[in-house]
Amino acid sequence: MDKILFIDDEPSVLDGFRRQLRKDFDLVTAPGGEEGLKLVEKEGPFPVIVSDMHMPFMNGIQVLAKARELAPDTVRIMLTGMADLQTAMNAVNQGNIFRFLTKPCSIESLSMALQAGVAQYRLITAERELLEKTLKGSIQAMADILALTNPVAFSRALRLRHYAAQMAKTLNLPNVWQFEVAALLSQVGCVTLPSEVLEKAFAGEALTPQEKEMFDAHPQVGGQLIINIPRLNTIAHMITHQQKPLSGLQLPAAEDASFTAEIGAHILKVAVDFDLFLSRGMTPERAKGSMADRGGYPPVLMAALARVETPRLEKSSLVVKVGELRNGMILAEDVRARGGGLVVNKDQEVSDTLRQRLKNFVLQGNIPDEIRVFVYQRVVAAT
Incomplete structure (x- = not known):
């Protein structure tokens, strides 16, 4: 049976729900908002959460808004005995409520709402699972193509992924997978380049003007390939701008998509330059020192690079x-x-x-x- 979380500060109400709905649903109850949110963290995910509106300490809007942060896929239903337009609007806007039910609510109506909520949850999770599998498959396919067509570029991409992941973790950035994928696919545009040009570029050898023009275009080519994959817009931006001159960088207080794209491109630039110094035969410590002497890198990224292990x-x-x-x-x-x-x-x-x-x-x-x-x-x- 599907597990449903009911949150209400009236024990008699919770007892009534348990008696009348236990044949169709696996009910878990909480006597207040804080207790309910703890259950979301410890026993979730719940396909559906039903919360009363008026409770001490935390009202239903606050509870469901927080539940949305903890479990975005969970369907949220509000149940209240004091319905008004403003309350309904706040519930929908802040908690992204699936249904808004008023007390007294018949068991038949509540059961139908729960069934609809469970169906919605299954739809959401099925679509997300399909998208994640498609995304993972697309990334792996592109990496395999790069490995087969241009082993030099793929070998470099593996090293860049290692550096980028460590830097992102050191900076406590969310969604480290984005930086890893960006690094792994950062050289995809190199499939258009002759292997001799890549070997020269990656070894730090001088390129002819024509070769340099070809090589400098690979981030744009790679970004255009990646932009067509769902959910990889930010990663495509990182790849496209991996050779962009670095600018001052300050870590924001909250997660921001545009900042993620910017710092991702910066991390790639630092990782690429670091790898280039290593390819010239430098030790990691000497390479980091040479980059520090050259200057132009954001201090926050150089501090992260200092902790990178090769x-x-x-x-x-x-x-x-x-x-x-x-x-x-x-x-x-x-x-x-x-x-x-x-x-x-x-x-x-x-x-x-x-x-x-x-x-x-x-x-x-x-x-x-x-x-x-x-x-x-x-x-x-x-x-």
Whole structure:
């Protein structure tokens, strides 16, 4: 049975609901707003919450507004014996109320409202679950395409994801997943670039004017690809503006979508520059010092970068046949075709897609059947 939370300061009312609705619903009751909200946190989610309007300490509008923050998907119903237009308007506007019922309310009417609320909850959660699965699948598909078509860019994206996630966590930013996804997809626009140009750019080598124009366009290309995926508008902004000159940055008191997009782009810029210094052979500490000496980075981001740990692989390795590769293994060296072209960059983690790609190359006789890998991986603080 569906679990329904009733909040009312009158025990007799709660007892009546339990007796008359227990055959159709799993009722949980609370004698006040504070108690009800604690139940939302500890025993939720509830498909439906029904709250009385007039209660001591917290009225129904306050309770349902707070419940909305704690459990956005839960359907909220207001039950009151003193209905007036202003109360109804406040309840709808502040608590996003699904139904507004007046006492005395027949059990038949209440039961119908609860059934409608449960149906609405199922619809909301089903749509969200479908969207999340679609979103996750879209992100994974784009990452796999990047890994297959441009292993150099994908290898860099994995490193950027590591740096961006640590910086976002250090700054206590909400929705860290957004910064991780932005970093992982930040190099998607590189699918349009020749691998030789990428290798030069990522190694910090000088580019010709034509090559620089091509490379500088990749964030815009990537952003245009991402903008078409639902719920990724903010991430698309981060990717598009990852090379934008940095400006002063102050953390806001409350979560703000425009700020999230701005600081995400800034984090990507810092992560990209940090990775570029590392690719030139600098130690992490020297790279951070060089960036500090160069200046122009927001102090709050440099403080977060100072706490970033860089991934290090254990030195033990072994040689395995491509057919023996397992997910989680790390490539210990670049995999190149017999003609010298790069197939997969070193330090990539073996996945189903990568394993199939390597098998295809082996079947065509383009790469050796044996590859050196790291079996174990650990992340330690850089020194």
